[in-house]
Amino acid sequence: xxxxxxxxxxxxxxxxxxxxxxxxxxxxxxxxxxxxxxxxxxxxxxxxxxxxxxxxxxxxxxxxxxxxxxxxxxxxxxxxxxxxxxxxxxxxxxxxxxxxxxxxxxxxxxxxxxxxxxxxxxxxxxxxxxxxxxxxxxxxxxxxxxxxxxxxxxxxxxxxxxxxxxxxxxxxxxxxxxxxxxxxxxxxxxxxxxxxxxxxxxxxxxxxxxxxxxxxxxxxxxxxxxxxxxxxxxxxxxxxxxxxxxxxxxxxxxxxxxxxxxxxxxxxxxxxxxxxxxxxxx
Amino acid sequence: xxxxxxxxxxxxxxxxxxxxxxxxxxxxxxxxxxxxxxxxxxxxxxxxxxxxxxxxxxxxxxxxxxxxxxxxxxxxxxxxxxxxxxxxxxxxxxxxxxxxxxxxxxxxxxxxxxxxxxxxxxxxxxxxxxxxxxxxxxxxxxxxxxxxxxxxxxxxxxxxxxxxxxxxxxxxxxxxxxxxxxxxxxxxxxxxxxxxxxxxxxxxxxxxxxxxxxxxxxxxxxxxxxxxxxxxxxxxxxxxxxxxxxxxxxxxxxxxxxxxxxxxxxxxxxxxxxxxxxxxxx
Numbered sequence: 001x002x003x004x005x006x007x008x009x010x011x012x013x014x015x016x017x018x019x020x021x022x023x024x025x026x027x028x029x030x031x032x033x034x035x036x037x038x039x040x041x042x043x044x045x046x047x048x049x050x051x052x053x054x055x056x057x058x059x060x061x062x063x064x065x066x067x068x069x070x071x072x073x074x075x076x077x078x079x080x081x082x083x084x085x086x087x088x089x090x091x092x093x094x095x096x097x098x099x100x101x102x103x104x105x106x107x108x109x110x111x112x113x114x115x116x117x118x119x120x121x122x123x124x125x126x127x128x129x130x131x132x133x134x135x136x137x138x139x140x141x142x143x144x145x146x147x148x149x150x151x152x153x154x155x156x157x158x159x160x161x162x163x164x165x166x167x168x169x170x171x172x173x174x175x176x177x178x179x180x181x182x183x184x185x186x187x188x189x190x191x192x193x194x195x196x197x198x199x200x201x202x203x204x205x206x207x208x209x210x211x212x213x214x215x216x217x218x219x220x221x222x223x224x225x226x227x228x229x230x231x232x233x234x235x236x237x238x239x240x241x242x243x244x245x246x247x248x249x250x251x252x253x254x255x256x257x258x259x260x261x262x263x264x265x266x267x268x269x270x271x272x273x274x275x276x277x278x279x280x281x282x
Numbered sequence: 283x284x285x286x287x288x289x290x291x292x293x294x295x296x297x298x299x300x301x302x303x304x305x306x307x308x309x310x311x312x313x314x315x316x317x318x319x320x321x322x323x324x325x326x327x328x329x330x331x332x333x334x335x336x337x338x339x340x341x342x343x344x345x346x347x348x349x350x351x352x353x354x355x356x357x358x359x360x361x362x363x364x365x366x367x368x369x370x371x372x373x374x375x376x377x378x379x380x381x382x383x384x385x386x387x388x389x390x391x392x393x394x395x396x397x398x399x400x401x402x403x404x405x406x407x408x409x410x411x412x413x414x415x416x417x418x419x420x421x422x423x424x425x426x427x428x429x430x431x432x433x434x435x436x437x438x439x440x441x442x443x444x445x446x447x448x449x450x451x452x453x454x455x456x457x458x459x460x461x462x463x464x465x466x467x468x469x470x471x472x473x474x475x476x477x478x479x480x481x482x483x484x485x486x487x488x489x490x491x492x493x494x495x496x497x498x499x500x501x502x503x504x505x506x507x508x509x510x511x512x513x514x515x516x517x518x519x520x521x522x523x524x525x526x527x528x529x530x531x532x533x534x535x536x537x538x539x540x541x542x543x544x545x546x547x548x549x550x551x552x553x554x555x556x557x558x559x560x561x562x563x564x
Contacts, residue, residue, distance in 0.1 A: 047340045048330050053444070055526035058329050159441030162335070170459065173452045244337030 009230045014039035014238070016075030018066040021049030022162070022248065023197035024081030025255035027105075027220030028237070031079065034224045037233025041073050042081075046243035047270065050158060051084040052127025052196065059129065063089035067097055069240070069273055079223060080104045083195050084127050087135040108222035109193050110139035114147060116215040117191040121148045123182060125206075126195030128153040136195060150189060154178040154199075161198035164254060171205045183210050193217045201255070239265035291512045296321035296520070298357030300348040303331030304444070304530065305479035306363030307537035309387075309502030310519070313361065316506045319515025323355050324363075328525035329552065332440060333366040334409025334478065341411065345371035349379055351522070351555055359509070362386045365477045365501060366409050369417040390504040391475050392421035396429060398497040399473040403430045405464060407488075408477030410435040418477060432471060436460040436481075443480035446536060453487045465492050475499045483537070521547035 051059045063085040080086045086104035094102040124136040131153040241248045245265040252260045333341045345367040362368045368386035376384040406418040413435040523530045527547040534542045
């Protein structure tokens with residue numbers, strides 16, 4: 001599923017990046033920073049966001065639908081820029097879209113965390129669905145069974161990031177309530193996987209609670225290192241969303257870290273696209 | 283759209299109640315308390331929740347789909363137990379399901395608030411989508427143009443209610459941040475419409491910030507007064523959800539206020555049901 005792509009940079013087709021909504025823009029941000037010369041299509045399922053509170057079956061079905069849409073845009077690779085979708089749908093998507101390579105969030109972040117930890121204790125922060133799946137614990141255990149993994153579902157941080165309350169006393173109190181107790185122990189983690197693409201926005205508050213000596217693993221940055229794309233050129237991005245574009249555009253800047261008002265998002269009718277695809281297939 | 287139903291109690295068919303997810307259980311709670319002898323079918327669109335951050339078009343399309351499902355269960359009435367759906371889809375559903383009566387959240391809550399306010403200043407708390415629509419302001423203005431309406435989108439309270447953080451310092455700080463400034467003015471509201479079905483869970487914190495002399499309007503209670511149903515008998519409830527039942531059942535008690543572990547929720551495949559219905563219609 002995780003492929004190295006040595007001849008990848010000569011392929012002019014776009015890289016497809018999908019997420020349940022807007023959080024994946026933090027991943028796109030890492031990809032764009034490392035490979036500005038690539039073309040990107042970002043697909044956000046804003047009509048059905050969030051995935052993190054939904055069941056594995058539903059998340060897998062939704063994610064496969066998004067992969068199906070991206071296939072229609074002739075992408076050369078799919079990056080699943082959503083931890084919950086990575087956990088529940090990466091294998092199904094890899095099967096579906098083969099031989100197009102699929103990069104999911106979990107394996108690169110798990111590997112980066114193992115590389116970073118010195119005391120062999122990693123904290124995974126994620127959505128309810130990601131933590132409940134145990135996927136990070138399994139991925140880390142497969143690479144190094146001596147590493148202890150603590151998982152904490154920090155669901156409210158998603159809403160805080162979307163509301164823009166990413167610093168100040170409320171964000172601090174929420175992070176403290178979730179992860180504070182773990183850092184009061186002598187056996188506290190020295191590495192945190194930000195296992196949801198919203199959480200890099202709360203990086204400062206998380207460091208404030210966990211301590212300056214903790215290493216934070218950003219999934220987008222970890223995944224980006226697997227891809228050898230064009231490192232020079234002009235950014236070329238296209239935004240597709242399943243809900244109306246009006247709600248998407250104001251949030252782009254906060255999550256992407258750059259203004260994107262000159263790139264209009266496009267609404268796509270998911271049902272119509274998937275039905276057309278089914279008809280073609282039959 | 284708002285019908286009084288004088289011969290309603292002799293009709294043995296169920297009352298259909300739908301919501302974007304679980305918040306509407308607070309409305310079902312009011313309905314059951316007043317009319318325990320009625321049969322209820324509660325349909326929660328847990329696979330696509332929340333509606334409050336989505337566009338009017340998407341909310342309307344989703345809500346019409348739910349009304350279509352309830353029609354298949356031969357309901358004698360539909361209660362739209364979701365403010366966002368009420369705002370964007372009540373008229374479309376009333377047209378679609380006629381002559382079956384439809385009760386939405388906005389008109390009864392607006393009327394109850396006007397009846398309650400003495401200083402003619404009402405605060406509406408709701409989702410982004412509900413507040414942005416201006417529906418409450420219009421409904422109040424149509425009944426009494428002399429009433430001042432302040433609307434505040436208090437989106438994070440939805441996530442707080444779902445996380446179960448309904449009291450304590452974080453809930454207090456969030457409510458304070460949203461509505462505190464309004465209650466520092468001399469011209470402060472004396473009545474608050476809890477314009478999202480999640481908000482009754484945060485009633486104590488809201489009173490704590492707004493003051494004991496403020497009247498809170500619970501939409502479920504206001505809507506329930508429009509319906510003349512069977513006031514004696516045994517409760518008969520059926521829960522249908524579009525996501526997996528495992529995620530729904532643990533939240534029922536918090537929102538419904540009674541244990542419902544003996545009432546198993548049923549998963550319904552929305553796509554399959556709607557497609558079957560379309561085939562029948564064609």
